[in-house]
Amino acid sequence: MRPEILIVDDEEDIRFALNKMLDGEGFSVTTAEDFDTASSALREKSYNVVLLDILLGKKTGIDLLSDIRKMELKCQVILITGAPSIDTAAEAVRLGAYDYIRKPIRKETLLRLLNKAIGYKAVKDENLKYQQNIEAIFKSVKDAIITVDRNLKIIEYNDAAKPICGYKLNGIKGKKITDLMDKCSAKCLSAIKLTLSDMQPVEVERIECNRLSRPLQVVSLSTSPLIDQEGSFSGAIIVVKDETRIADLEQSLKERQMFHNIIGKNKKMQEIYSMINTLADVDSTVLIRGESGTGKELVADALHYIGTRGANPIIRVN
Numbered sequence: 001m002r003p004e005i006l007i008v009d010d011e012e013d014i015r016f017a018l019n020k021m022l023d024g025e026g027f028s029v030t031t032a033e034d035f036d037t038a039s040s041a042l043r044e045k046s047y048n049v050v051l052l053d054i055l056l057g058k059k060t061g062i063d064l065l066s067d068i069r070k071m072e073l074k075c076q077v078i079l080i081t082g083a084p085s086i087d088t089a090a091e092a093v094r095l096g097a098y099d100y101i102r103k104p105i106r107k108e109t110l111l112r113l114l115n116k117a118i119g120y121k122a123v124k125d126e127n128l129k130y131q132q133n134i135e136a137i138f139k140s141v142k143d144a145i146i147t148v149d150r151n152l153k154i155i156e157y158n159d160a161a162k163p164i165c166g167y168k169l170n171g172i173k174g175k176k177i178t179d180l181m182d183k184c185s186a187k188c189l190s191a192i193k194l195t196l197s198d199m200q201p202v203e204v205e206r207i208e209c210n211r212l213s214r215p216l217q218v219v220s221l222s223t224s225p226l227i228d229q230e231g232s233f234s235g236a237i238i239v240v241k242d243e244t245r246i247a248d249l250e251q252s253l254k255e256r257q258m259f260h261n262i263i264g265k266n267k268k269m270q271e272i273y274s275m276i277n278t279l280a281d282v283d284s285t286v287l288i289r290g291e292s293g294t295g296k297e298l299v300a301d302a303l304h305y306i307g308t309r310g311a312n313p314i315i316r317v318n
Helices: 014-023 035-044 061-070 086-094 105-138 163-164 189-198 244-254 267-279 296-305
Strands: 004-008 028-030 049-053 076-081 099-102 144-149 152-157 200-208 218-227 234-244
Touching: 004 035, 014 028, 014 105, 014 152, 014 189, 028 035, 035 049, 035 061, 061 076, 061 296, 076 086, 076 105, 099 105, 105 218, 144 163, 144 218, 163 234, 189 200, 189 234, 218 244, 267 296
Parallel strands: 004 028, 004 049, 049 076, 076 099
Antiparallel strands: 144 152, 144 234, 200 218, 218 234
């Protein structure tokens, strides 16, 4: 696929010469003679590089460069100028121009600069794609992920931090994580501080958050050192997994070893417990059969007391 180049210059002979030169070198070239034509071309198609003359009649190449950045286009911009001033060069750099080339334009210089700009764009595009993939994974993970710097200030967090940690998803970046722990037990803080001081991962199993909005919430926590692009230690990554449902199920299983004074945990007893639960609120007569001493009265008590009639006395008739 041929690299796409947009040439913007108000001089027809320059547009013609550059078009012919670059087309012969394997580039796909589009030309524009003024600001408006160039703006339309940029909205219709993606370009690798824009060759942009500083002077464009009523508007300048700097104006178009500013618009390119406002539109968040990923093309690289090389400015063409006769005699660049310090102010023009400074403004071009501020707006993100890749480089500039002086007139008269030498073919070798232009080709070298174009190929460097195209290579630079390819690297930026690849990095952007990688970053977007990481962000997509980051957002889709169901565990809360929070990164903090060495001063406990929040750097980043994912959407799961809202339901699990109770954070608002706006306005907490830059705040100390300790300032957001006023409505919970803050039991995770010691693990975070340990990772920050020793630069070692820490795992904490099943702690109760005691949050006002979810007082029975149980989470597991892991903290790991945060390493920046230069390989330096810069903070901590905190992963919080909501274990409340699992903890509730385990507690329920433990409770099922004894069900309203009935003791037993084998499969048959679990079936009996489930049947009692099912029948407890049914407005009907239940026949309980069994030999003497097998616990018929215990079953009757359970049926009565765990149902809607539990507040009333049970009457036994022998």
